[in-house]
Amino acid sequence: MKNQFKVTWNAEKCPRPQDCGRCLEVCPEAVFALYASNRQEGVVPDEYVIAPALQYFCTGCRACIDVCPKGAITLTPNA
Numbered sequence: 001m002k003n004q005f006k007v008t009w010n011a012e013k014c015p016r017p018q019d020c021g022r023c024l025e026v027c028p029e030a031v032f033a034l035y036a037s038n039r040q041e042g043v044v045p046d047e048y049v050i051a052p053a054l055q056y057f058c059t060g061c062r063a064c065i066d067v068c069p070k071g072a073i074t075l076t077p078n079a
C-alpha cells in the first residue's frame with residue numbers, strides 16, 4: 001500500500017528548523033524528524049534538516065501546514 005499523501009519540506013524557506021520545530025510538535029502522527037546535516041566526529045552540528053520520514057502515517061490533517069510560519073511544507077494527495 002502506498003502513502004496517501006506526499007509531504008515535502010522546503011529547505012530554502014526553512015533554513016534553521018532547529019529554531020522553530022512547530023511542525024515536529026504539532027503532527028499527531030510524528031511524521032517529521034529533525035536531522036543534523038553536517039554531522040562530523042568531534043564537532044557539534046549546527047545545520048539541520050526536517051525529514052518527512054514517516055509519510056506513510058500522514059492522515060492529511062494539515063496541522064503542519066497551518067502551523068508553519070514560512071510556508072515550507074506542502075502536502076499532495078497521491079493518486
Ligand code: SF4
Binds near residue numbers: 028058060064075
Ligand atoms: S498533514 Fe497532519 S499527519 Fe500529515 S504530516 Fe502534516 S500534521 Fe502530520
Ligand code: SF4
Binds near residue numbers: 021070
Ligand atoms: S514549522 Fe515550518 S518553519 Fe517551523 S521548523 Fe517546521 S517547516 Fe520549518
